[in-house]
Amino acid sequence: MRWSLAALVAIGLLASFDLPAAAEDGAFCINGFNYDGGLGDCSYSSYAQCQATASGTANSCLANPYYHAKVETQPGRARPSRRRN
Secondary structure, three states: OHHHHHHHHHHHHHHHOOOHHHOOOOOEEEEEOOOOOOOOEEEEOOHHHHHHHHOOOOEEEEEOOOOOOOOOOOOOOOOOOOOOO
16 A cells, blocks of 8 residues: 555656656746746747846846757758669
């Protein structure tokens, strides 16, 4: 009985956390007093935009560690073909 109760509590706690993968695609996150731990709101594309929102509050901005910039590739082949003619 204790194990099943402990398992239910553990599942409930794990379900209540926001997973890092759920962070939005922005490069910067605002966090602090108005956010329940974690990264907070990661919808900011620039540090200045995040700072403007955090201005006058007890919040701060930080780089989103889960953000991966989209690298644009040049059109055409990435590498030459190895097929023989």
